[in-house]
Amino acid sequence: MxxxxxxxxxxxxxxxxxxxxxxxxxxxxxxxxxxxxxxxxxxxxxxxxxxxxxxxxxxxxxxxxxxxxxxxxxxxxxxxxxxxxxxxxxxxxxxxxxxxxxxxxxxNIGIDIQEQRKISKSMIKRVLNEKELDDYLSYTKEIERKKCFCRLWTIKESEIKRRGSSVLVDLKQIEKDNIKNIETFEIKDFCISISSEEYxxxxxxxxxxxxxxxxxxxxxxxxxxxx
The missing domain is CATH 3.90.470.20 (4'-phosphopantetheinyl transferase domain)
Known part of the structure; x- marks a missing residue:
């Protein structure tokens, strides 16, 4: 195919x-x-x-x-x-x-779509590990931070969905660099990520x-x- x-x-x-x-x-x-x-x-x-x-x-x-x-x-x-x-x-x-x-x-695939929105401190703490938090804070403009978080969130969620994992999985443990096949798209004010078992x-x-x-x-x- x-x-x-x-x-x-x-x-x-x-x-x-x-x-x-x-x-x-x-x-x-x-x-x-x-x-x-x-x-x-x-x-x-x-x-x-x-x-x-x-x-x-x-x-x-x-x-x-x-x-x-x-x-x-x-x-x-x-x-x-x-x-x-x-x-x-x-x-x-x-x-x-x-x-x-x-x-x-x-x-096998997993897909996630999210709108960019204001992120609470508790959500940031729950989702981002230390390296990701540093990347997030490196952006000075709020709109860039929203995009950064949205990308990371959809990447993690799509990988969880591909695996068929529990929603209770620790999101901090899912790192972009450790996901083999992932692709992210940005359209206006939202992001879409898809994780696939094969390239x-x-x-x-x-x-x-x-x-x-x-x-x-x-x-x-x-x-x-x-x-």
Missing amino acids: NQKENIYVLIPKQNEEINLKDLEKFLKILPKERVKKYYAYVKELDKKNCILSYLLLCYILNKDYDIFITPKFKYGKNKKPYFENIKKLYFNLSHSNNKIAGAVSDC KEFNLIQISTESLLNYFERGTLCLNTNK
């Missing part, structure tokens, strides 16, 4: 507002377990991300692998999901606010929520897995 693979990031257009009721029509193509998860969420944003992240995954399978079945999940150690009905492919998803990142690969080159592809929904409204994926 081609070494170069794609990371897709779902970014709403400026002032784009998706009505939750408009998204609910896509529940018919989600597996029962995903639908159950949708109704368990309380916050509207979580409900939206539940549907959109699944649609993004289906979109990737359609576009990059010519797979047109609705994927079902099983869960491994520490509840890391994997495909139940698609063999020899791995996936990972991540979201931050209303942005969603996803990738599918022929090797890969990745393209970053941006897609709007509108484009994603239009794709499925054209009937590309019409299987109903809720029966």
Whole structure:
């Protein structure tokens, strides 16, 4: 398989507002377990991300692998999901606010997306080791510090997700230089990192929520897995 693979990031257009009721029509193509998860969420944003992240995954399978079945999940150690009905492919998803990142690969991967934001002292202390803290403090401008922390945070989180490790793992023990295959992208005010079991080159592809929904409204994926 081609070494170069794609990371897709779902970014709403400026002032784009998706009505939750408009998204609910896509529940018919989600597996029962995903639908159950949708109704368990309380916050509207979580409900939206539940549907959109699944649609993004289906979109990737359609576009990059010519797979047109609705994927079902099983869960491994520490509840890391994997495909139940698609063999020899791995996936990972991540979201931050209303942005969603996803990738599918022929090797185990972990992906994380985070917006750059003000960092509390307690968070810095929990995440950065001494060397990383020195690097962080070497930046004098707050915006540069935010970028530095965001890069390190996504690198660590993507590696944890690739391993399928517990969320309780000590983030200070995960060092960038010790991660074999890691790549980070920066777009405006957020970062995306992907850790892969094997060496890969990745393209970053941006897609709007509108484009994603239009794709499925054209009937590309019409299987109903809720029966």
